[in-house]
Amino acid sequence: MRRLRSTEAIRRLVAEVKLSPDDFVAPVIVREAIAEPNPIMSLPGVVQHTIDSLTLEAKRLVSLGVPALICFGVPALKDARGSGASDPDGIVQQAMRAVRDAVGDQLVVMADLCLDEYTDHGHCGIVRPDGAVDNDATLERYAEIAVVQADAGAAVIAPSGMMDGQVAAIRRGLDTAGHQETAILAYSAKYASALYGPFREAVDVTIAGGGDRRAYQQDWHNATEALAEARLDIEEGADMVMVKPAITYLDVLSAVRAAVDVPVAAYQVSGEYSMIRAAEERGFLDGQAVMLEQLTAIKRAGASFILTYFAAEAAELLGG
Ligand code: PBG
Numbered sequence: 001m002r003r004l005r006s007t008e009a010i011r012r013l014v015a016e017v018k019l020s021p022d023d024f025v026a027p028v029i030v031r032e033a034i035a036e037p038n039p040i041m042s043l044p045g046v047v048q049h050t051i052d053s054l055t056l057e058a059k060r061l062v063s064l065g066v067p068a069l070i071c072f073g074v075p076a077l078k079d080a081r082g083s084g085a086s087d088p089d090g091i092v093q094q095a096m097r098a099v100r101d102a103v104g105d106q107l108v109v110m111a112d113l114c115l116d117e118y119t120d121h122g123h124c125g126i127v128r129p130d131g132a133v134d135n136d137a138t139l140e141r142y143a144e145i146a147v148v149q150a151d152a153g154a155a156v157i158a159p160s161g162m163m164d165g166q167v168a169a170i171r172r173g174l175d176t177a178g179h180q181e182t183a184i185l186a187y188s189a190k191y192a193s194a195l196y197g198p199f200r201e202a203v204d205v206t207i208a209g210g211g212d213r214r215a216y217q218q219d220w221h222n223a224t225e226a227l228a229e230a231r232l233d234i235e236e237g238a239d240m241v242m243v244k245p246a247i248t249y250l251d252v253l254s255a256v257r258a259a260v261d262v263p264v265a266a267y268q269v270s271g272e273y274s275m276i277r278a279a280e281e282r283g284f285l286d287g288q289a290v291m292l293e294q295l296t297a298i299k300r301a302g303a304s305f306i307l308t309y310f311a312a313e314a315a316e317l318l319g320g
Pocket of ligand 1: 112113114115116117124160161195196197198199200213268269270271
């Protein structure tokens with residue numbers, strides 16, 4: 001076996017999977033009412049953007065050859081129904097308009113569609129008096145938000161709330177409003193993971209009463225239901241599906257890849273990113289090497305593309 005491992009050139013020749021800047025989607029966070037970009041302590045190297053700094057970042061991603069970004073917004077005010085999410089002048093809508101003006105079709109602008117960044121209780125939907133998240137009341141909000149996001153220039157809507165029927169509701173809402181061309185990337189197999197911790201700091205989300213999302217996100221003891229979720233989403237009109245997180249769920253990613261015939265995305269989430277950064281800071285490992293190894297592993301397991309906070313850095317390294 002060692003004959004084909006002996007030189008750098010022969011290893012390159014026989015490599016099955018190679019990363020390229022085309023593989024990445026950069027998650028970006030934009031915050032209302034700040035004058036300067038705001039560093040996020042638990043996500044070293046990632047910031048809450050102003051609209052101006054986000055526009056510059058979008059241009060940088062274009063120059064690095066990264067084909068897409070996904071936008072998250074942090075509103076100045078949060079309320080029970082997450083009004084900011086469907087405000088035509090809400091922060092993420094303004095940001096997407098600015099990015100489209102700056103880079104046009106050179107970047108695929110994706111909008112994360114969820115309520116948790118916008119609600120005062122921090123849940124991904126409308127909360128009933130008994131404290132449970134009301135599935136169907138939430139679907140109505142998601143359909144409204146999708147239309148506002150498409151109006152603002154989102155080419156892809158990515159619902160991440162894990163409500164049943166969310167893709168169908170959004171597809172219907174988009175079509176009724178004349179947005180037949182807007183695509184849907186469904187967060188299909190999204191697990192109730194502790195790896196989202198740093199992201200909650202990034203978007204100022206605290207779940208009321210020390211709650212969690214286990215009543216809507218998937219239980220990580222299970223793999224099979226991920227296939228049912230992905231198939232349902234495709235039946236409901238999803239153009240692409242996603243598995244999230246990535247490294248801890250490569251078995252799920254590879255099973256979903258085998259089961260469906262649409263692009264399958266993987267999200268290397270905030271905790272996966274921060275663990276590498278933190279270990280690197282302490283000198284425990286070579287962060288760049290681990291980044292490339294893990295991103296390659298995610299692609300090898302079947303990802304068509306990867307949402308990752310390393311997008312710009314990895315693209316730069318790969319010579320985009
Ligand atoms: C929900 C959402 C979350 C992430 C993306 N969309 C947080 C959650 O489900 O609690 C996590 C992303 C990450 O950890 O990088 N709007």
